[in-house]
Every structure is written in structure tokens, then in C-alpha cells.
Amino acid sequence: MTGESGRKWVEEHLKVGKEILYLTQEEVKNIGLSDGEILSLTEKALAAHGEKRTEMPAKIGLHPLKDTLMHAMPAYLPDHSACGIKWASCFPDNRERFGMPQTSGLLIYNDPESGWPLAVMDAVWITEKRTPAVTCVAAKHLAPAGVTTFGMIGCGVQGRAHVGMIERVLARLETIYVYDVFEEAARKLVLDLQPAVKAKIVKAGSIEEVVRSSKVVASATAITAQPRPRIRDSWVRRGQTILMCDMHSLYEDATMKRADKYLVDSIEEHELFVGYGYYPDGLPEIYAETGEVAAGLKKGRENPEELIVCNNVGMAVEDMMVAKALFVRALSTGAGRKLPL
Numbered sequence: 001m002t003g004e005s006g007r008k009w010v011e012e013h014l015k016v017g018k019e020i021l022y023l024t025q026e027e028v029k030n031i032g033l034s035d036g037e038i039l040s041l042t043e044k045a046l047a048a049h050g051e052k053r054t055e056m057p058a059k060i061g062l063h064p065l066k067d068t069l070m071h072a073m074p075a076y077l078p079d080h081s082a083c084g085i086k087w088a089s090c091f092p093d094n095r096e097r098f099g100m101p102q103t104s105g106l107l108i109y110n111d112p113e114s115g116w117p118l119a120v121m122d123a124v125w126i127t128e129k130r131t132p133a134v135t136c137v138a139a140k141h142l143a144p145a146g147v148t149t150f151g152m153i154g155c156g157v158q159g160r161a162h163v164g165m166i167e168r169v170l171a172r173l174e175t176i177y178v179y180d181v182f183e184e185a186a187r188k189l190v191l192d193l194q195p196a197v198k199a200k201i202v203k204a205g206s207i208e209e210v211v212r213s214s215k216v217v218a219s220a221t222a223i224t225a226q227p228r229p230r231i232r233d234s235w236v237r238r239g240q241t242i243l244m245c246d247m248h249s250l251y252e253d254a255t256m257k258r259a260d261k262y263l264v265d266s267i268e269e270h271e272l273f274v275g276y277g278y279y280p281d282g283l284p285e286i287y288a289e290t291g292e293v294a295a296g297l298k299k300g301r302e303n304p305e306e307l308i309v310c311n312n313v314g315m316a317v318e319d320m321m322v323a324k325a326l327f328v329r330a331l332s333t334g335a336g337r338k339l340p341l
């Protein structure tokens with residue numbers, strides 16, 4: 001739904017400039033966007049970003065406590081009339097301190113014609129789903145053909161969502177190795193997700209076992225201002241694909257720098273992070289942005305021997321594509337509530 005007819009439709013359902021649609025986390029979830037839809041929306045967002053058909057300034061942020069972040073994430077995708085900003089935070093100690101998830105967020109969805117806000121929605125579920133969708137798009141292009149092993153380090157919200165989605169792109173997986181420093185999280189992941197996952201999910205005894213056993217290794221643990229390597233360079237072999245949504249936190253710099261191809265989702269974004277001090281040893285040479293590979297502008301994996309690293313810190317273009325689909329679906333079905341401005 002784009003252009004004039006799309007906007008007219010919105011005006012038939014919402015008094016633009018006078019009210020907004022408010023969607024709680026439960027309402028966002030219950031709208032029922034499937035993993036397949038989220039994957040496809042995310043792929044389109046990545047491709048649009050790769051083709052430079054988006055406006056997305058690098059996220060500015062606040063860092064109230066050590067190893068925490070709050071990011072302002074605006075994006076506009078003209079081809080999809082999707083526009084808005086997510087205000088998201090990651091506070092890794094939340095579970096220990098408050099019994100709360102580490103990742104939170106709210107999203108304001110705007111009318112690109114008038115600038116007025118159209119909706120405010122919880123962004124926790126959007127983040128939970130679009131992040132593994134990015135990993136999946138990366139895996140589709142960067143994993144070795146016919147790969148049978150996948151490793152997941154970190155079994156929290158993201159780890160679970162990754163394991164739940166990965167078979168959509170790696171259809172021949174036989175074994176998924178999972179590991180978490182908090183053993184109960186890994187145990188629970190196996191228990192809860194195995195019934196819906198075809199591959200056998202194995203709780204690994206160590207991070208080393210995951211890395212040594214898996215051709216494709218994903219991680220979602222904690223973004224630390226300074227890397228705290230837990231994965232020895234000697235464990236990582238050529239032919240592996242390393243996909244991370246927690247930056248370099250777990251890896252030795254040598255591993256990152258010897259990759260045959262090193263990709264990031266947004267060069268601008270990661271360069272800004274260098275300024276924040278997140279990459280004390282500097283960024284490796286960047287081969288491509290993830291979206292360029294998704295758009296077919298740059299090649300993904302070219303041979304089974306390549307060591308490929310793809311570092312996705314998350315982009316607002318992904319959030320806005322999913323938010324637009326949620327907004328349209330909610331207005332069509334009467335989900336959420338309208339609040340006066």
C-alpha cells in the first residue's frame with residue numbers, strides 16, 4: 001500500500017493529525033504476521049538498503065550504564081512509503097537486576113506525506129522477529145550449500161527466535177547446537193522448541209563444542225563495549241559462516257580480520273560505533289553490506305572454503321517495513337486502540 005491511494009486508505013481508517021493507533025506488545029503479536037512474512041519483509045528492507053533506496057542515518061545513542069545502549073533508529077523507505085523511528089534499548093543485566101528482558105523498545109510510525117505520527121507500537125516483538133530474519137537472509141546467501149549443522153550461542157529471546165526461524169533458509173539442517181552460560185536457558189530452548197524444529201537440537205557442553213561442531217554459527221549474547229573473546233581463533237575453521245547480532249563481543253580480533261569476506265549491515269552505522277569505542281582494534285576491511293548481497297549487487301558465498309563473517313547490529317529499515325505491515329493489518333482488522341493526539 002503506497003502512494004496516493006495508500007494514503008487515502010489510511011485517511012479512511014484514521015483521523016490523521018488528530019489521532020494515532022496504539023498497539024501494545026500483545027496486540028502486535030496477535031496481529032499474526034507469520035515468520036515467512038517477516039522474512040520476506042526483512043529481505044525487501046535489506047535489498048532496498050543495499051540499492052541505496054532508503055534514508056537511514058546511523059543510530060545515535062545513549063549509554064547510561066556500562067555495556068548498555070539506547071538507540072534512536074529512524075528510517076524511510078520511499079518505495080514502500082514506510083517511515084518512522086524506533087527507540088530501543090539493550091541492558092544485559094536486566095534479568096539479574098529486575099527479572100526483565102534486556103531488549104525493549106517503542107516505535108513511532110509516521111505519515112511520510114504530512115510527517116504526522118500515525119501509530120505508536122511496542123517494538124519488542126518486532127525486534128525479536130526481524131533480527132533473526134536478518135540472520136536468515138545472511139545465511140541464505142553466505143552459508144555453504146546443503147549445510148547440515150547450525151550453532152546458536154545465547155539462548156535468550158534472540159537465540160530462541162533464531163532457532164525457530166533458521167530452517168526456513170537452511171532446509172537441510174540435521175543438528176542445531178545451542179549453548180548459553182545460563183544453562184537453564186539452553187535446556188529450556190531445547191524443551192520448548194524441539195517439537196516444532198525438524199533438526200535435532202543438542203545442548204552443547206561448551207561454547208567450543210558449538211563452534212567446532214557447526215558450519216554456521218550465530219550468536220546473540222550481550223554487546224559489550226570492549227570485546228570479551230570467549231571463542232579462540234584456533235577453533236574457527238575455513239568454510240564456516242559466522243553470523244552475529246551481538247557485534248564482535250565473543251570473538252578474537254584475529255578471527256574477524258582473517259575472514260575471506262567480512263560484511264556488516266550498515267558501514268555508516270559500524271563506523272559510528274568505532275567512534276563510540278566498540279572496535280578498539282578497528283573494523284576489518286569490509287567486503288559488502290548485507291543488503292548489497294540480498295539485492296544481488298555483490299556475491300555471497302563463492303566457494304565452500306571461504307570463512308565468512310556477517311556482523312548485523314540491526315537497522316531501522318527492517319523495523320519500519322515490519323511496522324508498516326503491522327499498521328496496515330491492524331487498521332484493516334480493527335486491532336489496537338485509537339488515542340487522541
Ligand SMILES: NC(=O)c1ccc[n+]([C@@H]2O[C@H](COP(=O)([O-])OP(=O)(O)OC[C@H]3O[C@@H](n4cnc5c(N)ncnc54)[C@H](O)[C@@H]3O)[C@@H](O)[C@H]2O)c1
Binds near residue numbers: 090131
Ligand atoms: N543486531 C540486532 O539487530 C539486535 C537486536 C536485538 C538484540 N540484539 C542483541 O542480541 C543479544 C541478545 O539479545 P536478547 O534479547 O536475546 O537477550 P537475552 O538476555 O534474552 O539473551 C541473551 C542470552 O545470552 C546469554 N549469554 C550472555 N553471555 C553469554 C556468553 N558469553 N556465552 C553464551 N551465552 C551468553 C545469556 O545468559 C542470555 O540467556 C544482545 O546482545 C542484544 O544487544 C541485537
